[in-house]
Amino acid sequence: MSDKICNVLFLCTGNSARSVLGEALMNKLGAGRFRAFSAGSQPKGEVHPMSLEVLTSFGFPTEGLRSKNWNEFTKPGAPEFDFIFTVCDNAAGETCPVWPGKPLTAHWGLEDPAAVEGEGQRQAFVDALRYLRKRIELFLMLPHASIDEMAMRQKLREIGRSEGASSGASA
Structure with missing residues (x-):
């Protein structure tokens, strides 16, 4: 994977918050080595406004971010x-x-x-951004060119269990 640009897809049901944050983070932090996308099984149809606000406030580009169905990536040419x-x-x-x-x-x-309402919502988005950023940074530090598939799978699972993991992420 030395000179190859790797494609990464972040999936979430609504594709309005977490997956969009992942897409924006990976596209900037991956510095041309990775190209990220996001999608959902039941997209909300718009990116959550707080996703855009938090990304912008931390200096991440938001141009082109949109809520889309994962079927978009199953078509020819995807x-x-x-x-x-x-x-x-x-x-x-x-x-x-x-x-x-x-x-x-x-x-x-x-x-x-997005499930948090009221004054704690912005902090919930900041926390999600921070947790995703840490995971992406750990992912980017992996020796992609030299690690075998089984070791990579194990490392990816470990990253998923890092700080901020939801209860369903511990499996």
Whole structure:
């Protein structure tokens, strides 16, 4: 995987918060080595406004972010993924489409910041961004060019159990 740009898909049911945060983080932190996308099984149709506000406040680009159905990535001409991460427990339990190629998958579940209402909501989004950032940084530090598939799968699972993991992420 030395010069190859790897495609990463973040999945969540609604594709309005956690998966969108993952997409934005990976696209910036992956610095051209990784290209990220996000999708949902039942997309809300719009990105949660607090996702956009928090990303912008921390200097992450939001242009082009949108809520979309995962079926968009099963059509001819869609990117072939190297990695797929579910970031909500519901999406982890759903029957996903058959993805072309042999992407490595892992569950990186986080509590839904959009479920928090009132004055604590912004902090819930900041926390989700922080947890995802830490996971992506750990992922980017892995020796992608030299690690074998079994070791990579184990490392991806370990990352998913890191700080901020939802109760469904401990499996």
